[in-house]
Amino acid sequence: MIQRKLEITYRPYDKSTRIPPGTTLFSAAHWIGLPIDSTCGGRGTCGKCKVHVIQGSLEATTADRKQLRVEEIDAGWRLSCQAKVYEDTVCEVPELLRVPKAATMGVNRLVLLDPNVRKAYVELTEPSLEDQRSDLERLRDALTAEGHDMKADLQVLSRLPSILRAADFKVTAVLGGDQLIAVEPGDTREMSYGVAFDLGTTTVVGTLMNLRTGMAEAVRSTLNGQAPFGADVISRISHAMTGAAALSELRETVLKSMNGILGELYAESGIARENVYEAVVVGNATMLHLLLGVDPAPIAVTPFTPAFREPLYLEAGAVGLEIHPHGRVQTLPLLGAYVGADIIGGIVATGLAREDKLRVFVDVGTNGEIVLGSSTRVLATAAPAGPAFEGSQIQCGMRATEGAIEGVILTDRVELQVIGGDITPKGICGSGLVDTVAQLRVAGLVDVSGRMRSREEVPEHPLSDRLIMVDGVRAFLLSEGVFLSQRDIRALQFGKGSIATGIKVLMDVMGVATDDLREVLLGGSFGSYLNPESARIIGLVPPVPVDNILSVGNTAGEGAKMTLLSFRERQVAFELPEAIEYVELSGRADFNDSFVSVLQFPELDSL
Numbered sequence: 001m002i003q004r005k006l007e008i009t010y011r012p013y014d015k016s017t018r019i020p021p022g023t024t025l026f027s028a029a030h031w032i033g034l035p036i037d038s039t040c041g042g043r044g045t046c047g048k049c050k051v052h053v054i055q056g057s058l059e060a061t062t063a064d065r066k067q068l069r070v071e072e073i074d075a076g077w078r079l080s081c082q083a084k085v086y087e088d089t090v091c092e093v094p095e096l097l098r099v100p101k102a103a104t105m106g107v108n109r110l111v112l113l114d115p116n117v118r119k120a121y122v123e124l125t126e127p128s129l130e131d132q133r134s135d136l137e138r139l140r141d142a143l144t145a146e147g148h149d150m151k152a153d154l155q156v157l158s159r160l161p162s163i164l165r166a167a168d169f170k171v172t173a174v175l176g177g178d179q180l181i182a183v184e185p186g187d188t189r190e191m192s193y194g195v196a197f198d199l200g201t202t203t204v205v206g207t208l209m210n211l212r213t214g215m216a217e218a219v220r221s222t223l224n225g226q227a228p229f230g231a232d233v234i235s236r237i238s239h240a241m242t243g244a245a246a247l248s249e250l251r252e253t254v255l256k257s258m259n260g261i262l263g264e265l266y267a268e269s270g271i272a273r274e275n276v277y278e279a280v281v282v283g284n285a286t287m288l289h290l291l292l293g294v295d296p297a298p299i300a301v302t303p304f305t306p307a308f309r310e311p312l313y314l315e316a317g318a319v320g321l322e323i324h325p326h327g328r329v330q331t332l333p334l335l336g337a338y339v340g341a342d343i344i345g346g347i348v349a350t351g352l353a354r355e356d357k358l359r360v361f362v363d364v365g366t367n368g369e370i371v372l373g374s375s376t377r378v379l380a381t382a383a384p385a386g387p388a389f390e391g392s393q394i395q396c397g398m399r400a401t402e403g404a405i406e407g408v409i410l411t412d413r414v415e416l417q418v419i420g421g422d423i424t425p426k427g428i429c430g431s432g433l434v435d436t437v438a439q440l441r442v443a444g445l446v447d448v449s450g451r452m453r454s455r456e457e458v459p460e461h462p463l464s465d466r467l468i469m470v471d472g473v474r475a476f477l478l479s480e481g482v483f484l485s486q487r488d489i490r491a492l493q494f495g496k497g498s499i500a501t502g503i504k505v506l507m508d509v510m511g512v513a514t515d516d517l518r519e520v521l522l523g524g525s526f527g528s529y530l531n532p533e534s535a536r537i538i539g540l541v542p543p544v545p546v547d548n549i550l551s552v553g554n555t556a557g558e559g560a561k562m563t564l565l566s567f568r569e570r571q572v573a574f575e576l577p578e579a580i581e582y583v584e585l586s587g588r589a590d591f592n593d594s595f596v597s598v599l600q601f602p603e604l605d606s607l
Contacts (some may be wrong), residue, residue, distance in 0.1 A: 005407050005417060005529065010034055011089045013053070018406075020531055025051055026080035027108070027553070034103075034160065034216075036080055036093055049104075050081045056089030074462050081108065103214030103565065106349030106522070106558040107550075115211040116330070116567045117176050117194060117277045120146050121187045122316040124169040135160050139173060139183070148291050155326050156180050162580035174277055176328045177313070177377050177553055181277050184405035188467035191219065191275045195265065196560035197258060197324060199231060199283030199291060200224060200401070201233055201366070204254070205557050206261035208269055208276070214565050217269040225257040226250055226290070232386060233286035237300045240290065251293040251320075258291075259322045276323040279316065280330045280564040282556050284340035284367070288331055292319065296562045311341075313576055332563060338382035343369045344501065344521050345559025348573050350552060353378045360503055362541065363556070364389055364430075364527045365405055368499040371580070372506040373579065378420070379510055383502035385495040389526050391428040394488045395470075396407045396481075397535040405432035405478060406529060411441040412462035414478060423477040432485035436484050437492055438534035440476060448601050450493045452486045496540040500598040502585060504543060508594075509583055523555040539602045 008028050009016040019028045026049055029036050036480045037048040044063030053076040060073045068077055080091075081104075105111050122142040125131060133141070134211075136152060138392055139160070143150045143494040150173070154159075160183055164171060167191040167598030168184035172240055174192075197204065206219040206529040229250060230240045240247045242387050281291065285306045292312075298305045316327040323329075331343035343363060347353055352361050362371040368385040371378060387393050400419060403426030418425050427435065440446040443463065445453050452474045455467040466477045475485040507513070520541045524529050532549035535541045541549060563570040585591050 001497070005531070006085055007088045008085060008351065009053075011090065011092045013093065015595060018529070019085070020529075021086045022423065022532075022547060023551065024081055024085050025083045025085060025089070025103075029080065029093070034093070034228070044079050044082045047079065047397055048095070051080045051083070051383065052077055052092040052094075053083070054092055056085065056087050056091075058085065058089070058430065060085050060364065065575045066311050076461070088229070104563070105214075105562050106555065107552050108353065109351050109562070111214065111562050111566045113212070114566050115192075115194065115212050115564065116172065116277075116570060117192060118148065119172050119174055119180070119189045119192050121147070121172045122170075122215055123190055123518055124164065124171070124456055124572060126169050135164055135289060138169075139164075139171075143173055143175075148175055150175065150180050151178050152180040153326075156182065172463050173191060174324075176278055176496075179328065180322060181326050181328065182274075188275075190485060192277040193271055193276045193417075194564045195262065195276055196564045197261075197279060197281040198345075198554060198557035198560060199258070199281055199282075199287045200342070201236075201284065201287060202227070202231070203259060204257050204310075205529070205554065206265060207557060207561055208265040209561055209564055210594055211277075211445070215439055216561075217271060218265045220264045220265050221263045222270070223263055224255040229253075231390070233284060233296075234288065234300055237286060237296045237492055240295070241297050247255070247290070247293060250290045252289055254287070255320045259320075262322050273322060274324050276408075277327045278330065278564065279321055279323055279327070279331070280334050280560045280570075282341040282345040282433075282560045284339075284342055285337050288341060293492050299337045306334060306337050308333040309577065323477050330563070330570070332559070332570075333577050335380055335577055335580060336382075338367055339369050339380050339582065340367070342556035342559075343371065343380065343507075344573050344576055345557070345563070346555035347371060347378075347576055347580075348562055349555040349558035349571055350521055350523075352521070353576060354572070357519055358512060358516050358541070359519045360517060361521040361523060361552075361555075362499060362503070362527065363522055363524040364499065364540070366521060366532065367540065367602070368495075369400075370500060370502040370506060371498065371511060372503070373580075377510065378580045379506045379583055379587055380507055380580050381502050383498040383585060386481075386491065389492075389495055391435075392426065394433060396478075396483055397433065397486050398428045398429055399486070400429040400431070400529065403427065404429035405482065407531065408432055408435040408439050408478065410443045410463060411583060414466065416479060427482055428478065428484065428527050431531065431534075433484070433488065433492060434534045434540070436476070437489055437530055438531075438537035440489075441537055441604065445476065446489065446601070449487050450601060452489060492538070493601075496538055497599040500539055500541070501591065501595045504594050504598060505585060505588060505591065506583060507542075508590070511585045514544060517563075518548065520549045521552045521555075522549065527586055528553045537602070537604070539598060539600075541604065543602060 047067030361371040368383040401419035409415040477481040
C-alpha cells in the first residue's frame with residue numbers, strides 16, 4: 001500500500017516539511033534550508049548530526065550505537081543522517097557548537113567552504129615623498145603579499161582615494177575571484193554573503209547564504225512573474241518573438257520577482273544589500289536568456305541553438321539584480337537548449353558524475369530532463385512531458401498550493417492528503433495525480449492500457465459508487481467537485497511515457513539494464529513530493545526496488561548553493577558539459593517504438 005507523506009517538525013526553529021516515507025531527518029532538514037552540523041558527508045561516521053527525537057519512533061542504527069552513548073540512545077538521540085522516518089516526527093536540533101569549515105549540502109555531499117568571494121583585511125602604509133606608489137598599486141601590492149590577484153574597474157577605482165584616507169588606510173578588500181568588488185573601511189571580514197537563485201519557469205527560489213559559515217540565513221520563493229505570458233518556455237519564447245518591447249517586458253518581470261525575493265531576504269535576515277557580493281543563478285536556457293534580455297527565439301526551432309552555453313560572470317548592476325552595486329552574477333553552464341544550468345546544478349548536488357554507482361536523475365516537469373551515468377560515463381537528454389505533472393490541462397488540476405490534493409490512498413474508502421491540512425479540496429496537483437492513478441491501478445479500477453472501468457463493470461467494488469460520468473467521459477470522484485477523468489489519465493500516460501522513453505533510450509545507448517541501476521533520483525519541486533512507489537507503479541521510472549527510488553529535493557537550488565560556497569564545486573560545474581554526452585531524442589529513429597512500448601502501465605505482478 002502507498003503510504004501517506006509524513007510531516008517532520010524541527011525545534012526550536014518550528015520549521016516543518018512533508019516528505020515521502022524513508023527520507024532521513026538530515027535530508028529533509030536541508031530541503032527547507034535548515035543546516036545540521038556534519039563533517040562526514042552523511043555517512044554516519046562523525047556523530048555531529050545527532051538530533052533529539054521528541055515524537056515518533058526511530059530504531060537505533062549501527063551508526064547510532066557506534067557514535068552515541070547508550071544513555072543518549074535511550075533518551076531518543078539519533079544520527080539524523082541515518083534516521084529514516086516512517087511516521088510523523090518531531091525532533092530537536094542542537095545549536096551548532098562551532099563555525100564549520102565545511103558544510104554538507106546537496107544529496108549528502110560534503111562541501112569545503114572555499115567561496116569565490118573573499119575578503120582580505122589590509123593595513124597599508126600611507127603615501128610619502130619616499131613612497132609615491134599609486135593607491136591602486138599600494139592595495140595591489142598588499143593583496144599580492146596575501147596571495148590574492150586583483151583587477152579593478154573604474155567604478156571601484158573612482159572611490160578608492162576617499163575610502164583609503166577616511167579609513168586611515170586600514171581597509172577590507174572584497175574580491176570576486178580576481179575582480180575587486182569593493183573596498184570597505186575597517187575590518188569587515190565577518191560580513192560576507194551571497195545568494196543562490198533557482199530560476200524556475202513556474203517558481204523562483206532564493207537562498208541567502210553566509211559565505212563564512214556555509215549556513216542559510218533566509219530562504220524565500222515566489223511565483224515567476226512571467227506566468228501570465230505562458231506556463232511553458234515555448235509560450236514565453238513566442239511572446240518574446242513579438243518584438244523588443246516584449247523581450248524587455250519578460251526581462252523586467254522576472255527581475256521584479258527576483259528582486260522582490262531579495263527584499264524579503266534582507267528584511268528577514270537583517271543583512272544589508274551592500275554585504276551581498278555575489279549571486280549564482282541556475283535555470284533552464286530560456287529562463288537565463290530572458291533574465292539577461294538575450295533573444296531566445298533560436299531555442300524554439302531546429303536545430304535548437306541557444307545564444308550561449310558557457311558560464312557567464314557579469315556585473316550585478318548590468319543584470320539588474322539588487323545585490324551590492326558592484327557585485328557579480330554567476331550563471332552555470334548549459335548542456336543545450338533544453339538541458340540547462342538547473343540540471344548542471346542537479347548533477348553537482350547529487351555527485352552523479354563523480355561516484356562509481358550507476359544512477360539515473362530525473363527532473364520531472366513540463367520538460368523532463370534526464371541524466372544517466374556514473375564517474376565512468378554520463379548521458380543526458382530532455383523529454384517533452386507536457387504540463388500534466390504541474391497539474392495543468394488536468395480538468396480539476398491546480399498548482400501545489402493550499403487546497404490541492406497532494407496524496408491519495410484507496411482502500412474501501414478514499415483517504416486524501418490536502419495541502420493546508422483539514423480543509424476542503426479545491427483540485428488536484430501533480431503528485432496527487434500520480435498517486436490517484438497509481439492507486440486506481442492497485443485497486444483494479446484502471447487497467448494496464450490506462451482504461452478506467454465503469455461502475456457496471458465492477459458493481460461489487462467498494463469504490464464503485466465513485467465511478468461517475470462527466471460530460472460523457474468516465475471519471476473517478478475524489479471529493480465533491482474534484483474528480484479524475486479518463487482524459488486526465490491519458491494526459492498522464494503521455495507525460496510519463498515521454499520521460500520513461502527518455503530513460504529507456506539513454507539506457508539503450510549506454511547498454512545497461514534495470515538490474516545495473518543502483519538508484520533513481522527524482523529532483524525538482526515536483527520530484528520532491530512525488531511518492532516513489534507511485535512513480536514505480538505508473539511506470540514513470542524503471543522497476544528498481546522502491547527503496548532505491550529517492551526524492552532528492554530541489555537539487556538545482558542545492559547545486560547553486562554549493563557553487564556559491566565552493567569555488568571547487570563551481571569548477572566541477574564548469575567542466576561538466578565536456579564530460580556529458582547529450583542525446584537528442586527528436587532525431588532518433590527508435591523514439592516512436594520506445595514510446596509505444598512504455599505508454600501502457602506496467603503489469604502489477606512485474607513490479
